[in-house]
Amino acid sequence: xxxxxxxxxxxILQEEHDVSAGIAAIRTLLNFLxxxxxxxxxxxxxxxxxxxxxxxxxxxxxxxxxxxxELFQRFITLTSLDTPSFDDxxxxxxxxxxxxxxxxxxxxxxxxxxxxxxxxxGCKILxxxxxxxxxxxxxxxxxxxxxxxxxxxxxxPDESGKLMCAELEAANIPCTLILDSAxxxxxxxxxMVMVGAExxxxxxxxxNKVGSYSMAICAKELKKPFYVLTESFKFVRIYPLNQxxxxxxxxxxxxxxxxxxxxxxxxxxxxxxxxxxLLFTDLGILTPSAVSDELIKLYL
Amino acid sequence: MMKLENPxxxxxxxxxxxxxxxxxxxxxxxxxxxxxxxxxxxxxxxDGEFTNAQGMMSTIRTHGSFLHKSLPHYASVGNMAxxxxxxxxxxxxxxxxxxxxxxxxxxxxxxxxxxxxSGEDYSSPLPDLKLSVLDHISEFEMELxxxxxxxxxxxxxxxxxxxxxxxxxxxKVVESFLRKAAAHRKFDVIVVDxxxxxxxxxxxxxxxxxKINTTVIGDNAIFGIMSRVNxxxxxxxxxxxxxxxxxxxxxxxVALAAxxxxxxxxxxxxxxxxxxxxxxxxxxxxxxxxxAPDGVLDFSDHSTLxxxxxxxxxxxxxxxxxxxxxxSNTGGHAPSYVYRLLSELYHPDDYEI
Numbered sequence: 158x159x160x161x162x163x164x165x166x167x168x169i170l171q172e173e174h175d176v177s178a179g180i181a182a183i184r185t186l187l188n189f190l191x192x193x194x195x196x197x198x199x200x201x202x203x204x205x206x207x208x209x210x211x212x213x214x215x216x217x218x219x220x221x222x223x224x225x226x227e228l229f230q231r232f233i234t235l236t237s238l239d240t241p242s243f244d245d246x247x248x249x250x251x252x253x254x255x256x257x258x259x260x261x262x263x264x265x266x267x268x269x270x271x272x273x274x275x276x277x278x279g280c281k282i283l284x285x286x287x288x289x290x291x292x293x294x295x296x297x298x299x300x301x302x303x304x305x306x307x308x309x310x311x312x313x314p315d316e317s318g319k320l321m322c323a324e325l326e327a328a329n330i331p332c333t334l335i336l337d338s339a340x341x342x343x344x345x346x347x348x349m350v351m352v353g354a355e356x357x358x359x360x361x362x363x364x365n366k367v368g369s370y371s372m373a374i375c376a377k378e379l380k381k382p383f384y385v386l387t388e389s390f391k392f393v394r395i396y397p398l399n400q401x402x403x404x405x406x407x408x409x410x411x412x413x414x415x416x417x418x419x420x421x422x423x424x425x426x427x428x429x430x431x432x433x434x435l436l437f438t439d440l441g442i443l444t445p446s447a448v449s450d451e452l453i454k455l456y457l
Numbered sequence: 458m459m460k461l462e463n464p465x466x467x468x469x470x471x472x473x474x475x476x477x478x479x480x481x482x483x484x485x486x487x488x489x490x491x492x493x494x495x496x497x498x499x500x501x502x503x504d505g506e507f508t509n510a511q512g513m514m515s516t517i518r519t520h521g522s523f524l525h526k527s528l529p530h531y532a533s534v535g536n537m538a539x540x541x542x543x544x545x546x547x548x549x550x551x552x553x554x555x556x557x558x559x560x561x562x563x564x565x566x567x568x569x570x571x572x573x574x575s576g577e578d579y580s581s582p583l584p585d586l587k588l589s590v591l592d593h594i595s596e597f598e599m600e601l602x603x604x605x606x607x608x609x610x611x612x613x614x615x616x617x618x619x620x621x622x623x624x625x626x627x628x629k630v631v632e633s634f635l636r637k638a639a640a641h642r643k644f645d646v647i648v649v650d651x652x653x654x655x656x657x658x659x660x661x662x663x664x665x666x667x668k669i670n671t672t673v674i675g676d677n678a679i680f681g682i683m684s685r686v687n688x689x690x691x692x693x694x695x696x697x698x699x700x701x702x703x704x705x706x707x708x709x710x711v712a713l714a715a716x717x718x719x720x721x722x723x724x725x726x727x728x729x730x731x732x733x734x735x736x737x738x739x740x741x742x743x744x745x746x747x748x749a750p751d752g753v754l755d756f757s758d759h760s761t762l763x764x765x766x767x768x769x770x771x772x773x774x775x776x777x778x779x780x781x782x783x784x785s786n787t788g789g790h791a792p793s794y795v796y797r798l799l800s801e802l803y804h805p806d807d808y809e810i
Contacts (some may be wrong), residue, residue: 186786207585227571228566231570232570232571235570235571236571238714253571257569257570260569261569272738275577275735275737277737306692389566389568389569391565392566434699435699435735437565440565440807442526442699442735443796444697444699444700444793444795444796445793446794447796447797448795450797451565451566452566454566454567455565455567455570
């Protein structure tokens with residue numbers, strides 16, 4: 158059953174490029190819930206935990222899987238509090254699960270709608286790596302007949318910036334691919350920085366593709382606004398103090414964790430809240446300090 | 458919500474007159490404009506025939522959005538429409554006594570997880586709605602009336618003996634704040650004149666009359682004097698949703714100089730000045746307004762007029778990181794807390810009016 162969860166999860170990610178890892182994880186768990194034959198809450202909980210552990214061991218970005226699955230477990234707990242018997246509970250879980258997933262699926266559109274007005278005519282935007290939310294926001298702005306240009310970093314090692322650039326070009330948005338090391342060079346001509354996030358931590362900082370932190374520092378130094386676009390299911394309950402403090406499984410893919418980590422490159426870095434101007438989420442436009450508020454409301 | 462094709466046809470005469478009066482400068486100070494707006498919205502409810510909350514809200518919305526579009530620089534006008542809409546929503550919820558009476562209208566992670574749907578169409582008829590809404594609005598008007606006093610009450614907590622306070626331009630709320638503090642303590646005030654629009658000298662005269670040691674300086678002396686100042690206390694035109702200010706021009710200069718010298722900047726802002734709008738771009742024309750530039754260079758200076766351009770912008774944008782504290786009628790708040798106040802004041806569906 159657990160192995161199956163891993164397979165379903167990987168299959169979703171392979172077949173549907175437009176689905177983020179967090180959503181895929183929740184879909185997998187909902188699928189798991191449908192087939193599940195547990196008799197008690199505890200049994201279900203244990204099985205879910207096992208399935209989650211399997212998904213976290215696959216070679217996909219773990220951060221958003223961690224946040225989304227934690228949210229899902231919270232969803233299960235809150236639903237079980239509302240209903241007395243386990244059978245009723247399961248029915249309402251499946252029913253509410255659909256609503257839950259629908260809301261999450263809508264979130265990217267919502268972010269794009271709130272963020273697009275910040276792209277004004279004639280502006281230049283710098284972005285890092287490939288983010289589906291940023292892409293959709295830019296498409297939304299282009300649809301509203303805004304003329305703007307985008308600079309995209311190659312973002313080594315996976316060069317996801319190339320993909321981003323190709324997608325922007327397909328949407329007829331003028332864009333330029335730049336070297337990661339040219340970040341500082343380009344920034345002075347740019348009006349704002351827009352990046353996505355793999356996770357938003359409790360302090361209001363973000364975990365994102367390695368290089369985001371450098372970009373944020375440069376933007377702060379040159380006094381350019383640094384906007385983060387992200388869905389709220391990526392809010393994760395950790396509080397990293399510095400880069401070293403970030404959990405290892407977030408920084409390295411599962412297959413690399415066994416190797417000598419001092420020789421490996423981290424996949425993500427942590428950008429502290431002081432460098433972030435605003436976060437655009439499906440809950441509205443938030444300042445970094447609003448993030449902890451949201452998490453406290455949910456988990457307290 | 459319903460959007461009428463041509464709102465002007467539907468808008469009442471009194472609203473049209475109000476807009477032209479404001480444009481001609483017949484009202485002094487934002488409080489007066491705000492008060493009048495509430496009055497107008499209230500008369501709308503008194504005179505109107507409504508079968509349910511939905512109708513009432515759409516009328517308020519039509520008129521509110523007309524005011525907001527006609528007077529884009531008076532953010533408090535739009536705020537009042539949002540506030541009245543929120544009052545109607547609240548009274549409707551109380552009247553219905555439904556399960557969602559204490560429900561938080563904000564989108565939150567918790568709501569997503571519990572998958573509740575907050576879809577409320579406000580269509581059920583409630584006979585007492587009009588009365589209760591009017592009661593609630595009267596309460597709100599009281600809050601408006603006392604807001605300046607409430608801010609001034611806090612003066613003693615912020616101004617201490619023998620301090621040197623810097624302020625700029627004229628602001629009623631700053632004036633009463635300083636007066637209140639002067640009743641108990643001795644301190645000195647420096648007023649930046651903020652020409653040609655600020656009229657700082659008028660504030661200085663009025664402060665001097667109430668026996669406060671006052672000095673007027675020109676805008677060019679702001680940086681020079683800042684190292685000696687203990688505190689900057691200013692008013693503002695609007696507080697943006699991120700905690701930034703739309704304030705009298707040269708506020709940014711003062712705030713930057715204060716930051717450089719590590720002097721705290723306190724902004725006196727009654728709650729009606731909080732707006733859920735963001736500044737999208739720093740060089741946006743819609744943000745600022747320009748007035749006749751005769752104060753910069755007099756019209757009588759014919760010989761040079763043809764050769765130069767003159768501008769007189771009214772506002773400055775001050776980014777939130779330059780503000781230390783907001784003092785509102787409910788107490789002191791950090792700029793990062795503004796989003797929370799906004800979520801208490803307005804319903805998220807009314808942000809776009």
